[in-house]
Amino acid sequence: MRRKIPSTTALVCFEAAARHESFTKAAQELALTQGAVCRQIGGLEGFLNVELFRRSRRGVKLTEAGLSYSRQVSAQLDAVERDTLSVMRQQGANVIELAVVPTFGTQWLLPRLKDFQQRHPEVTVNLTNRTRPFLFADTAFDAAIYFGDADWSGTQSHRLMGENPMPVCSPQWLNGRDTLDADSIAELPLLQQTTRPYAWRQWFDSLGMSVERDMNGPRYELFSMLGQAAMHEMGIALIPPFLIQRELAEGRLVVANKHALSSDKAYYLMIPERKVESASLRAFRDWLVIQARDYAAGA
Numbered sequence: 001m002r003r004k005i006p007s008t009t010a011l012v013c014f015e016a017a018a019r020h021e022s023f024t025k026a027a028q029e030l031a032l033t034q035g036a037v038c039r040q041i042g043g044l045e046g047f048l049n050v051e052l053f054r055r056s057r058r059g060v061k062l063t064e065a066g067l068s069y070s071r072q073v074s075a076q077l078d079a080v081e082r083d084t085l086s087v088m089r090q091q092g093a094n095v096i097e098l099a100v101v102p103t104f105g106t107q108w109l110l111p112r113l114k115d116f117q118q119r120h121p122e123v124t125v126n127l128t129n130r131t132r133p134f135l136f137a138d139t140a141f142d143a144a145i146y147f148g149d150a151d152w153s154g155t156q157s158h159r160l161m162g163e164n165p166m167p168v169c170s171p172q173w174l175n176g177r178d179t180l181d182a183d184s185i186a187e188l189p190l191l192q193q194t195t196r197p198y199a200w201r202q203w204f205d206s207l208g209m210s211v212e213r214d215m216n217g218p219r220y221e222l223f224s225m226l227g228q229a230a231m232h233e234m235g236i237a238l239i240p241p242f243l244i245q246r247e248l249a250e251g252r253l254v255v256a257n258k259h260a261l262s263s264d265k266a267y268y269l270m271i272p273e274r275k276v277e278s279a280s281l282r283a284f285r286d287w288l289v290i291q292a293r294d295y296a297a298g299a
Contacts, residue, residue, distance in 0.1 A: 006047045011073050013040040014052065018062055018070035094123045094280040099130035099144035103223040104267060107243045108295075109145070116287050123280045131195060131221065136272040143281060144270045147195075156276050158269040158285060160292035164260040165199065165238040169230050171254045180236075180256045182207050189235035190217040191226050199238045203261045227253060242295070267292075 016026035017037060027034045045052050052066035062070060100109060105127055113125060130144060133152055150157035167185055174180065180188075182204065190200050192215065201214045217235060220226050226237040227244050231252050238261060239253075247253040269288055275281055 006044050007040075010040045010044040010047070011077065013037045014044050015070060015073050015077055017041060017053070017060070018066065019074070021060060021062065023060060096123060096125045096280055096284055097140050097142045098125055098127055098284075099134070099139075099141045099146070100127050101131055101146055101267075102129045103243050104145060104147070105129065106224070107245070112291050115291075116284065119287065120280070120283050123283060125284065142271075142275055142278070143284070145267060146270060147265060147267050149265050150268050150270070152270050155270045155272050158271070158289055160267040160269060160288065161242075161296050162266045163240045163263055165196075165203075165240045166258060166260050167203070167236050167256040168227075168239050168241075168244065168248075168253045169236040169256045170233045171251060172233060173236065174254060174256065179258065182209055182257065182259070185236060185257060186211045186214075190214065191229050191235040191237040192217045192219040193223065193226055193238065194219045194221040196238070199261060202263075203238060203259070206261060207259065 013026060013030065013032070013036075016029050017023050020026055020029070023034050023037045023041070026032075027037045030037070041052065048069075050065050050069075051063050052069060053060040054063055110127075116123075116125065128141070130141075130146070133144075133146060133148065134141075136144075136154065145160070146152075147163065150159070167180070169180075169188070173188070186204065186209070190213070193199055197215065197219075200211075204211045204214055218229070220229060223239050223243050226239055227247055229235060230237040230239075231247065236256060241248060241255065244253055248255070269285060271281055271285065
């Protein structure tokens with residue numbers, strides 16, 4: 001079926017004219033004549049059967065429809081340009097497009113990634129934040145690191161490590177004590193993690209406690225946000241210590257109670273089945289699994 005899409009030349013002329021609100025300036029930018037720009041935009045308006053500009057002796061002005069369409073066209077042309085540049089950069093290169101949960105990516109993976117680069121200088125790893133599963137077929141991702149149960153259709157999973165979060169807070173909240181007992185923690189503002197909505201309930205349950213307000217408190221999507229909120233004395237948070245090693249080492253956060261929440265879920269490297277034979281992905285998989293194993297042994 002033929003797509004109902006106007007010519008790229010017409011869209012490029014329209015986007016430039018809309019941005020400048022001038023056919024003359026658009027023509028100068030695109031190295032075309034003003035007449036050529038006018039013809040392209042006139043053809044586009046005929047194709048759409050919509051008036052995009054109001055013409056007058058003083059120049060042109062976008063109509064409401066033209067303004068709305070220009071925003072959409074500009075965003076799509078930007079996306080096409082990004083994709084084109086990405087393909088041009090990747091010519092002849094081994095590139096891994098990796099989706100990764102944000103705090104794990106910045107706090108654990110990135111500090112170790114230089115080692116992979118030194119071992120495999122021919123492979124480039126690009127990181128993009130994704131907090132939840134998605135369909136690989138709908139994206140350009142080659143693999144993903146996510147936290148869950150490895151139930152991801154059409155993929156091969158490789159377990160990296162568990163999470164085991166502990167209650168952490170600003171050192172000021174200890175008031176000279178070494179730790180806080182669970183009853184004291186239950187009285188404090190509890191910072192919640194959007195993707196772990198039952199974390200505090202599970203933590204108290206593991207101690208045989210029922211706390212009425214265990215799901216109350218401000219919610220943050222990322223562990224890095226939770227850490228910042230806890231450092232600023234906004235509450236106490238459940239965070240895996242390996243994601244806040246620097247904050248703990250510098251004393252900006254302290255473990256308030258060493259009872260860790262154990263979970264069946266873990267961090268996994270997920271590779272779509274159609275990609276498992278990729279040599280660059282195999283190299284990255286082997287390196288990552290060893291890194292996670294060595295970290296777990298040391299921890």
